Amino acid sequence: MSLETGIHSLASRLRSATRVTVLTGAGISAASGIPTFRGPDGLWKSFRVEELATAQAFARDPRTVWEWYDWRRQIISRALPNRAHEILASWSRRFARFTLITQNVDGLHERAGTANVIRFHGSIWELSCWSRCGRSSWRDDEAPLPQLPPRCPDCGGMARPAVVWFGERLDLDVTRRAMAAVECDVCLVVGTSSVVYPAAGLAAEAARRGAFTAEINPEPGARGVDLAIAARAEKALDEIDRMLG
Numbered sequence: 001m002s003l004e005t006g007i008h009s010l011a012s013r014l015r016s017a018t019r020v021t022v023l024t025g026a027g028i029s030a031a032s033g034i035p036t037f038r039g040p041d042g043l044w045k046s047f048r049v050e051e052l053a054t055a056q057a058f059a060r061d062p063r064t065v066w067e068w069y070d071w072r073r074q075i076i077s078r079a080l081p082n083r084a085h086e087i088l089a090s091w092s093r094r095f096a097r098f099t100l101i102t103q104n105v106d107g108l109h110e111r112a113g114t115a116n117v118i119r120f121h122g123s124i125w126e127l128s129c130w131s132r133c134g135r136s137s138w139r140d141d142e143a144p145l146p147q148l149p150p151r152c153p154d155c156g157g158m159a160r161p162a163v164v165w166f167g168e169r170l171d172l173d174v175t176r177r178a179m180a181a182v183e184c185d186v187c188l189v190v191g192t193s194s195v196v197y198p199a200a201g202l203a204a205e206a207a208r209r210g211a212f213t214a215e216i217n218p219e220p221g222a223r224g225v226d227l228a229i230a231a232r233a234e235k236a237l238d239e240i241d242r243m244l245g
């Protein structure tokens with residue numbers, strides 16, 4: 001199927017949809033200048049997951065882990081939402097029931113004004129107490145942070161980024177909301193390599209429940225979707241949005 005036919009086909013599905021769920025990954029923020037994790041220039045080419053994105057790594061060397069997060073926070077703080085974020089924000093008001101599930105921790109969907117965002121992997125702008133003193137997570141927008149590692153304001157112990165690391169369980173409420181959202185007419189997967197579970201299984205679950213599933217990614221990777229559009233998110237979404245009028 002040509003790119004144009006694919007775009008037409010998705011636009012026509014969306015025209016008759018009322019329940020739309022979009023799952024995004026790092027690729028949607030690529031046009032904002034935020035590095036993705038995988039691929040030729042991906043972060044995991046230069047850094048090792050086990051040294052930076054696990055609780056074990058943090059326990060071993062919290063300063064190094066924090067330096068990496070602080071560096072990413074600085075990049076993100078200078079970035080702006082791109083056309084893809086803006087279109088999805090407008091769709092969150094267009095459709096009767098719209099849910100955006102994102103694996104991204106950058107907060108760009110929220111900055112674009114998207115309603116009903118489920119942050120699957122937490123937020124890089126939130127911190128929590130490493131020793132779980134009882135304080136709930138808190139927001140801190142300062143980049144760079146004045147002190148590494150930052151401290152818990154209640155107990156004075158170390159703070160950690162309130163993101164989901166490899167090997168950690170997702171928040172139960174987040175999982176419950178995501179499972180409810182895959183009950184939809186159209187499930188669109190944008191800018192993710194679809195290798196990290198459980199996020200990578202959401203489109204298949206939506207398909208099982210009867211949704212039309214589609215992917216937008218220059219290098220499509222989601223398994224078993226009805227339609228794969230091999231294009232950059234900011235370009236494909238712009239064309240689809242123009243067709244929706």
Ligand code: OAD
Binds near residue numbers: 026030053164195221
């Ligand atoms: P990845 O870096 O694995 O995948 C990014 C995807 O975006 C790739 O498939 C690219 O082809 C695609 N891409 C690149 N530019 C694009 C563009 N302009 N438009 C659309 N797609 C584009 O990122 P994720 O799938 O989000 O987890 O990674 C999943 C998780 O792995 C992350 O949430 C993070 C990471 O390790 C944790 O930190 C727990």
